Amino acid sequence: MSELEESHRTSVELFAGGGGLAMGVERAGFRPLLFNEFAKYACETLDMNVSKRHKADRIRIPDEDAVAADPYEVPPPGAVVPIVEGDVQRIDMGSLNGQVDVLAGGPPCQPFSLGGVAKGDEDKRNMFPQMFRAVRQIQPKAVICENVRGLLRPSFKPYFDYILRELEFPFVERRTNATWQEHDDVLRAMEKRRVVRPDERYDVVMTPVNAADYGVPQIRNRIIIVAFRSDLHVDLDTFRKLITPQYSEGALFRSILNGEYWKRHNKVPKHVQNRVIAGVPKNLPLDDGSKPWRTLRDAIEGIEEGEDGKLPSLPRISWEKLDRVDYEIKGFKYHVGWPGARIYDGHTPNEYDRPAKTVKAGVHGVPGGESVMLTDDREPDSGSPGGFRYKHRYMTVRETARVMTFPDEWELAGPRGEQMRQLGNAVPVLLGEVFAKAVAATLDEAESRA
Structure with a gap:
């Protein structure tokens, strides 16, 4: 028993x-x-x-x-x-x-x-x-x-x-x-x-x-x-x-500035680190001993602890695979690329190095960009500062499930829209x-x- x-x-x-x-x-x-x-x-x-x-x-x-x-x-x-x-x-x-x-x-x-x-x-x-x-x-x-x-x-x-x-x-x-x-x-x-x-x-x-x-x-x-x-x-x-x-935003900011966060994520490009560090407020609250907020990157890379210890990193979604086809990447269900992600005026996307935005009960989370995320990849764009812009895509259902702290073995019934609705309501x-x-x-x- x-x-x-x-x-x-x-x-x-x-x-x-x-x-x-x-x-x-x-x-x-x-x-x-x-x-x-x-x-x-x-x-x-x-x-x-x-x-x-x-x-x-x-x-x-x-x-x-x-x-x-x-x-x-x-x-x-x-x-x-x-x-x-x-x-x-x-x-x-x-x-x-x-x-x-x-x-x-x-x-x-x-x-x-x-x-x-x-x-x-x-x-x-x-x-x-x-x-x-x-x-x-x-x-x-x-x-x-x-x-x-x-x-x-x-x-x-x-x-x-x-x-x-x-x-x-x-x-x-x-x-x-x-x-x-x-x-x-x-x-x-x-x-x-x-x-x-x-x-x-x-x-x-x-x-x-x-x-x-x-x-x-x-x-x-x-x-x-x-x-x-x-x-x-x-x-x-x-x-x-x-x-x-037990967790706080201030502790996350301190871990970004003192390098502890980047030690956990040691493959993050330097240009991403610099951008994130530049966005940290200058005046931080006093250290109260709390733990750093967990981020979207923590969830995807498996830093967040599961019942059996550290979770595995989710496989990278290739830009060529945003085709709605479930390839069962390394055994991860619902980790499927989805085309058509856009960033609308006033609707900010998720950023890797912040907690995700609120998961809502919809297919893509629009309005609000809740299921769109900026990646570490960038491409030339003469209209953007520095001549580059960061590429974005929809979060997969499995990434969204991790943000909701569901275990990877948790199965979800129905098509993508129903799966996202269940997660958004949970x-x-x-x-x-x-x-x-x-x-x-x-x-x-x-x-x-x-």
Whole structure:
């Protein structure tokens, strides 16, 4: 029996997508009991990869039929793990009550009309209510949610504060036809009176994050919401210390200036080094002992550490091979050259010696140049400073997966556009792992005091 199968920690993953958060949670030592996802290709991706580590059974929810709870009994160690494809609203998870340590997921929160939210009219695609329903049915010890940083914008703050209060009091259900403002008034009253049972209340920690600050080779600004069931009496300060960022931009700049960065990448042309050094700000913050941000070059060259140590360098993509043909270069799947990359006015490309830009859920990442990168190769251009310009191309799917810290053996279902969409919608594996390990350690500490 594997170490994971022997683990006493368990997890359920909703809105699992391509599996980034799910893998991070599993790496933190949680044994999965159930995965749920709506998108067909994402379910295929989960099926291909979960099946490598567990017995897995892909279950499709018929649109016309109600879903019984029976298929979702708690699977014992080594048993089949269900991957449920379909609408989360049709899943009854009551049989998992009291059996789950962590309920994880990134509920889709489609852009609301600010006018609509102000009037109490909410987008039906908002899946936070389904996350709260799952909390009521399962009563997990902890909840991990990831979502976009846009939820913090001032115009949306009242509604987002309401979402956090709903997670704090998930058992206080909203009345039929009540507006969110009316329900929020009820929750605020509960907050003041503190009369809710501890096992039906959660202590909520909301953390704005940049994934680069946690070792992910990508600028990715998100929020992560973690909630602990109040009857467990966890030490929230312990949790907050465990999620303190360990990486910084200043440390990257210092490593570029003192040469440590170039020792790791000793084949970088001198003209590239000079260009990068010239772009380092003159006034750097004081050294706080943090590690350097990881860069796109780190990801491609394999400096970033994997589960089994240093990753291999990805093979170079030849300019003659930007032809969409998968040659399975040295065994690397999805490392395929793609033609037609352009740099648009105002859309800056990725640079090797910075963290990548945010991977977005699209084929090429336009607008923004998110999947276009400058290379070390240059060609004559009389209109550019110095008479040369650096050549650019689209990042391959495998390079993008590395930027999202997925392992090279992770397979992705569907055509290129679907693969990129899954990666753009995912939580970077490493970011999910950091927060899941912090949750596990915080629960362990609380249980040791009980």
